[in-house]
Amino acid sequence: xxxxxxxxxxxxxxxxxxxxxxxxxxxxxxxxxxxxxxxxxxxxxxxxxxxxxxxxxxxxxxxxxxxxxxxxxxxxxxx
Amino acid sequence: xxxxxxxxxxxxxxxxxxxxxxxxxxxxxxxxxxxxxxxxxxxxxxxxxxxxxxxxxxxxxxxxxxxxxxxxxxxxxxx
Numbered sequence: 001x002x003x004x005x006x007x008x009x010x011x012x013x014x015x016x017x018x019x020x021x022x023x024x025x026x027x028x029x030x031x032x033x034x035x036x037x038x039x040x041x042x043x044x045x046x047x048x049x050x051x052x053x054x055x056x057x058x059x060x061x062x063x064x065x066x067x068x069x070x071x072x073x074x075x076x077x078x079x
Numbered sequence: 080x081x082x083x084x085x086x087x088x089x090x091x092x093x094x095x096x097x098x099x100x101x102x103x104x105x106x107x108x109x110x111x112x113x114x115x116x117x118x119x120x121x122x123x124x125x126x127x128x129x130x131x132x133x134x135x136x137x138x139x140x141x142x143x144x145x146x147x148x149x150x151x152x153x154x155x156x157x158x
Contacts, residue, residue, distance in 0.1 A: 006120055008120070008122070018121075018122075021121065021144070021145070024144055025140055025144060028140075028143055028144060030136065030139075030140055032125050032126040032127050032136065033123055033124070033125060033126075033140075034124040034125065034126055035123070035124035036121060036122065036123055036124070037121075037122045038119060038120070038121050038122075039119070039120045039121075039122070040117060040118070040119065040120065041085055041087070041117070041118045041119065041120045042097070042100065042115060042116075042117050042118075043087070043097075043115065043116045043117075043118070044112055044114070044115055045112070045113040045114035045115070046111050046112060046113065047111040047112075047113055048111050057109065057111065060109075061104055061107075061109055061112075064107055065100070065103055065104060065107060066100070
């Protein structure tokens, strides 16, 4: 079973990487870019076959390793 | 208008970051993880209002800056 996790900085947390991308896009002539946020996407291939159990496991992975929940939020897609 | 870009290493390109995550998850007791690929997600807030034009612009951003198309693939979601 596949799972995909998105980890983004929480709203309100400064995102210097996204800001650098926005600036670089402006320099390249892309003037219609108002804001950029950059995050991580993690694709997992799991041996679990039960969707609900997989989501519980992936949530535990996020809390323990994949996201820094002080400053980051995450979303999980299963399947 | 919002756009979301996923940038992942192409299949077959070694992903040491994903491999490190897989290893770390195993060390934490998550034994059902068979493979991990890690990539970037970039969320853009665009001033464009036309969906087709926005996609063309974001595709140009990917080719010029956001992805290294030699080793990375990207997908674009608009709206």
